[in-house]
Amino acid sequence: MTRKRSITAAISIAAAVAITMAGCVGGSSSGGRQTLQLWFWGAPPQQQETMQKVLVDGFNASQSRYTLQVTFNNAVDKNVQVALSAGKGPDIVYGSGPAFSAQYAVQDKLADMTAYAKKYGWEDRILTPMYQSGTVDGKLYSLPNSIEDIGVFYNTRVLEKLGVAVPQTYSEFITVMDKAAAAGLYPSVTGNQGWKPVNQNYISLFLSHVAGGKTMYDALQGKIPWTDPRIEKAVRASADFYQKGYLGGKDYSTLNFDQSMQLLSQQKSPFFIGPSLAFQFASNYFNDKAGNTADLGYMTFPTVSPTLPTPYYTLGTTASLSINAASKDKDGAAEVIDYMMTSSFAQEMNKTWPGYWAVPLKNFDLKSADYTGLSKPFVDSIKSTIKGVNDGNYGFFVGTFFPPATATAFTDIDSVWLGTVTASTFLQNIEKTFKEEQAKGLVPPLPEPAN
Amino acid sequence: MVTTVSVSPAHRIASGRRASYLRRKSALNCVLVAPALLLSIIVVVIPGALTLLLAFTNWSGIGFNFQFVGIDNFEKILADPVFATSLRNNITWLVLFLTLPAIIGLLTAALLLGRKKMRTFYQVIYLMPYVLAPVVNALIWQTVIYNPHGGVFGLFGIQPPSGSAATSLYAAAAVDMWHYWGFLTVVYLGAMRQTPGDQVEAAIVDGANGWQVFRNIYLPSIRPTLLLMGVMAVIFSFLAFDYIYLLTQGGPAHSSEVMGTYAYAFAFSSFEFGKAAAVGIIMSFFGLIASVLYTWISRRDVTK
Numbered sequence: 001m002t003r004k005r006s007i008t009a010a011i012s013i014a015a016a017v018a019i020t021m022a023g024c025v026g027g028s029s030s031g032g033r034q035t036l037q038l039w040f041w042g043a044p045p046q047q048q049e050t051m052q053k054v055l056v057d058g059f060n061a062s063q064s065r066y067t068l069q070v071t072f073n074n075a076v077d078k079n080v081q082v083a084l085s086a087g088k089g090p091d092i093v094y095g096s097g098p099a100f101s102a103q104y105a106v107q108d109k110l111a112d113m114t115a116y117a118k119k120y121g122w123e124d125r126i127l128t129p130m131y132q133s134g135t136v137d138g139k140l141y142s143l144p145n146s147i148e149d150i151g152v153f154y155n156t157r158v159l160e161k162l163g164v165a166v167p168q169t170y171s172e173f174i175t176v177m178d179k180a181a182a183a184g185l186y187p188s189v190t191g192n193q194g195w196k197p198v199n200q201n202y203i204s205l206f207l208s209h210v211a212g213g214k215t216m217y218d219a220l221q222g223k224i225p226w227t228d229p230r231i232e233k234a235v236r237a238s239a240d241f242y243q244k245g246y247l248g249g250k251d252y253s254t255l256n257f258d259q260s261m262q263l264l265s266q267q268k269s270p271f272f273i274g275p276s277l278a279f280q281f282a283s284n285y286f287n288d289k290a291g292n293t294a295d296l297g298y299m300t301f302p303t304v305s306p307t308l309p310t311p312y313y314t315l316g317t318t319a320s321l322s323i324n325a326a327s328k329d330k331d332g333a334a335e336v337i338d339y340m341m342t343s344s345f346a347q348e349m350n351k352t353w354p355g356y357w358a359v360p361l362k363n364f365d366l367k368s369a370d371y372t373g374l375s376k377p378f379v380d381s382i383k384s385t386i387k388g389v390n391d392g393n394y395g396f397f398v399g400t401f402f403p404p405a406t407a408t409a410f411t412d413i414d415s416v417w418l419g420t421v422t423a424s425t426f427l428q429n430i431e432k433t434f435k436e437e438q439a440k441g442l443v444p445p446l447p448e449p450a451n
Numbered sequence: 452m453v454t455t456v457s458v459s460p461a462h463r464i465a466s467g468r469r470a471s472y473l474r475r476k477s478a479l480n481c482v483l484v485a486p487a488l489l490l491s492i493i494v495v496v497i498p499g500a501l502t503l504l505l506a507f508t509n510w511s512g513i514g515f516n517f518q519f520v521g522i523d524n525f526e527k528i529l530a531d532p533v534f535a536t537s538l539r540n541n542i543t544w545l546v547l548f549l550t551l552p553a554i555i556g557l558l559t560a561a562l563l564l565g566r567k568k569m570r571t572f573y574q575v576i577y578l579m580p581y582v583l584a585p586v587v588n589a590l591i592w593q594t595v596i597y598n599p600h601g602g603v604f605g606l607f608g609i610q611p612p613s614g615s616a617a618t619s620l621y622a623a624a625a626v627d628m629w630h631y632w633g634f635l636t637v638v639y640l641g642a643m644r645q646t647p648g649d650q651v652e653a654a655i656v657d658g659a660n661g662w663q664v665f666r667n668i669y670l671p672s673i674r675p676t677l678l679l680m681g682v683m684a685v686i687f688s689f690l691a692f693d694y695i696y697l698l699t700q701g702g703p704a705h706s707s708e709v710m711g712t713y714a715y716a717f718a719f720s721s722f723e724f725g726k727a728a729a730v731g732i733i734m735s736f737f738g739l740i741a742s743v744l745y746t747w748i749s750r751r752d753v754t755k
Contacts, residue, residue, distance in 0.1 A: 078719060085513050103722050107514035193593075193614075196700040197720075251599045253614035253703045263600065405721035418616050418704040 033067040036332045037090035041319070042074035047280070047353050054348040059339050066332040084109045084324065091327040092336050094145075095320040097400040098133040098444045099407060101142035104322070106441065111323040113140040116334035122341060127389055129315065129447045130360035133401060134322075136444070143337060144317035146277070146358040149385040150205045150397070153272040153282065154297045155264050158185070162270060170302040176270055177246050186269035191248045191255025196411055198257070200398040201275055201314075202247060203238055203413040208314040208395020209304035210234035213449030216396050220446060222438055226431040227424070235416055235423040237304065242417035247273065257281050265292060273301065276385070277318050279355030279378045286374060293373050298381050300388075308451055313388040316397025318356055354378035362390070392450025401444060403437035406430060505728040512724035524729035533705050534730075537713040540620050541737075544709060545688035547621075549681060552628045556635030561665055563636070564643050574640065577633030585630070589697035592626045597698070616706035619699045623707055627694040635680060642676035643669050678748060685741035689734050710734045 043051065051070060059068045073079060077096055083089030084104055093110060095101050104110045117123055117140045123131055126143065134142035152173070154166060162180060167173040177187035192198035207216055211234040218224045219231060241247060248255050255263070257274060258281045264272045265285035272278065276298070286296040300311035321340065323333040339345060343365045349357035350366065354375040358364070364386050368379040388394055396402070398410045409430050415421040437443065506524060510517035528534050559577070563570050580588055596603045597611035604611040612618035612625075646669055654664050670677075692711030695701060701708035701716070710730055718727035 081512070081719065103511060104513055107511070107516060109513055192700075192702070194700070196702055250610050251614060253619075253699070254597060254599050254611045259600065268600075405723060408716060408720040411720070412705070414702060415704040418706075420616070420704045420706075 033065060034329045034332055036066050036068045036092065036329055036336060038068065038070045038092040038094060038336065039076050039080060039090045040070050040072050040094055041076050042072045047356075048072055050349060050353045054345065055340065058345070058348070059336055062339065063335065066329065066335065068336055084326075087326050089324050089326065091324055091329055091333040093142075093322040093324050095142065095322060097317050097320050098142055098144070099400065099402060099404050099442075101134060101320050101322050102136050102442055102444055103404060105136040105139075105141035109325050110141045111325045111327065111330050111333075113143075113323055113334065113337075114138075116140075116323075116338070120334070120338045120341075122338070125341060125361055125363075127360045127362055127386065129389060129394075130317065132447055133317070133444050134320065137441075142320040142322040143341060144320050144360050144400075145340060146318040146356055147360045147382070147385060147389070148276045148316045148318055148358065148397070149300065149381065149388075150201050150208075150273070150275050150314040150316070151298055151300050151381065152188075152302075153261070153264060153274065153278065154270055154299065155267055155295050156297055157292075157295050158267045158270040161267070164270075166297060166299060167302060170304050173271075173302045174246075180270050181245060181249075185267075186249050186251070186263065187244075187246045188271040188273050189248055189255060189260035189263045189269040190257070190273050191252045191260055192414075193254050193256040193259075195256065197399060197407075199411050199413050200407060202242070202273070203235070203410050204314050204316065204395065204397045204399075205273075205301055206234045206238035206241070206304070207231065207398075209301060209308065209312060210237045211395075212305060212308050212451055213315075213393075213395035214451055217446060217448050219434075220396070220401065220443055222435075226434055227427045232423050232427055235413070235427060238413065239416050239419075239423065242414075243419075258284070261285050265290070265295075275316065276358070276378065276381050277355045279374055279381075280353060281355075283354060283374050288373060296374065296377070298377050300381075300384065309391075309393050311384065311388060311393070312451070313385050313394040314397055315385070315389060315394040316400045317360070318358075350375050350379060358382040358385070360386075362386075392448075394449055396446065401446060403434070403440075403442035403444075405437055406434045409433045502728045502731055505725055506732045507729075508725045510724045510728075511722045512718060512727075513722070517725070520725065524726045525733075528726060528729055528733070533708055533713060534710075536705050537708045537710045540707060540709045541689050541691065543620060544624060544691050545685060547624050547628065548631070548684045548688050552632040552635050553677070553680070553684075555632045556639050559632075559636040560639035560643055561669070563640050564669075570640075574637050577636050579633070580630040581634040583630070585693040586697060588626060588630050589694055592629075593698060597622065613698050614703070616703050619703060619707040620695075623695045623698045626698060627691070630694075638676060638680060639673060642673035646672040675749075675752070678745065682741050682745035686738045689737040689741075 040051065051072075056068050056070055060066075071090075076094060077100075080089055080093060080095065084093065087109075093101075093104075095104075101110060113122075113134075117131075122140070122143065127147065130144050130147060131140070134140055134144070156166075158180070159166060159176070162176065162183060164176050164179065167176050181187045190198070190202075211228075211230045215224070215228065215230045219226050219228065242252070248260065257278050260272050260274070261278060261281040262285050263269055264282075279298070282296055286292050300313060303310040303312045321337050323330050323337070327333055341359060341361070343359070343361060343363075346357055346359035346361070346364070347366055347370075351371065352375075354373070355378060358378075364383055366379045366383070368376045368383070371379055398407050402410065412421075413426070416423050416426045434443075505517075507519055507521060508517040509520050509523075563573055566573075593613075594602065597613045599605045599611055599614070602611065612622035650668050650672075651664060654668050659667065690711060691709050692715065695707055695709055696712055696715065699707040701712035710733065714727045714730035714734070717723040717730065
């Protein structure tokens, strides 16, 4: 190799390394602006477009110091996990929820956002349970991008065919599902194919609606054990519900949310039981092009326990936003998060992407009349959930509020449903796992529900 | 009697040159081996040693904070009924992979051996699932075969096996075997074609039928290949992960859980890397047994 070639090769290698490093670590500069990185879930193209337009273009136009770049990837959770562990990764950390963030916070991988919370007044603006869920030892480490409830999507045409109205009570709900089964339909559609943690939705639902949020709160504080009879009753109720075929019939393991929503639109079932974020899947099958937008309705899951108020919510979050402790532009990252915690951002995102952007604001100042399509019922559902949260009528979603190993242990609820483990043994294992995590300080702080 | 051996100056010079040559050669050998050795140390030895070390800690996978917990991780894993299910499933997986793909592969290779035309074409067709990414194969089966709506099972109104606790492991194994048997066919065919033609001809002249030629000529001839493929099947059976994770995620209710998915859940869902490392060590142990067995059988064959 000649000297000239050697120099050229060395420069090329150096350039390649520099470009790679620029891609790996945030804080690079472009055109006088600092570049901020956000790694996001691999959303469908239409939703990526919305994100680009509303978040990226909107934020970049709103100030002159930073350029936000969003990278979409389906394996974002694992990528973030590996990058943070190595002291790298994006400036704004998109995670699966406060329990995820707590793990990284205790290992100093996330920046303390308390000062930014004061600067931007987040504590005053954001729903108290949502704000508190992101704190560890009194310091703020994450904010949820969106709240969610686990409710029931229904197809009005199927209900009409069955000759029933939208159920108002749990017994009416069960009656309709029985009627649907008798008519050769699925009682409801849902499934965990490809994502086992879907199970967490349904155990959270029954813990909230049978044991109640207050009992869950006491268990999470360690005041009562997870083997408490009220919790065991909830676990048994979830098993009974599953065994009667009320969760996707025999196809629970071979359906996913997207297919379930498609089946609902094809009138194969009156109901889809799932998180409100499923509105984003609904828009693929209930839309103006198909002429069936008005067929889809959403209601809160009917309260199961007569001692709990109606409506009663299963409160969860879609994802969490934090600042990477290794970021060189923490101020810029905080500015992006603040931009996402506003009514105007929520307003724009929800126009074309219902389901994912119920920004947890105390004053969710969105009017459903301003929206069309599925954004309209979504905005209504969130306003109703926020009211429920403010009234204290909610239980907790396992994936959001429980420490990770305990949440994973709850994912195994299908062992109880399929009868391979008893409810009692299952809860003994939960108790053991929870105690270990509680000793490590991994339980996020929670506000006490009213009921 | 005293014997005096005198070394001439010329001999001493030659000997010195030879020593110098050997030193240079040895240094050159070291330089040539160094990259591969360094790579092996970085990619295999260090991670292996770290995994062994971490198996005795409570490391969460984040940061550098951990405590040594002795054999606590191993005790907890061995007491967990899910581990027993995983191990049992790995053994079932092993039995399936040592038998079905091997039989189908041998049979197909034997049939292709007698076929001069189109043999290459068939080999390419058989290799296609093997060269496709597991995620593609899994998606094809999930959508076209195991789909309760629009798939083959849905068409016949039968519950897909991937959705039942009794059959989920076999559902995942079927896809993995489907992707694997074509590769075995090509390997076995290659080995059978190395069988000396005169032995085959002699057997035919002696009146041996097709089965007898296969049993007494081809089978002994491809024995080393069969052995190697068998050992590989043992090793890979204890490392099984991709098709199970993609198709059933170890469910429903851990019915298709194998040690790979069991370890993955510890590492990436519960943040218990110490336990995941412990499961990894147990998995490696079975692979090690297979490797030792293979080495022992190979040496015994050479000695014979």
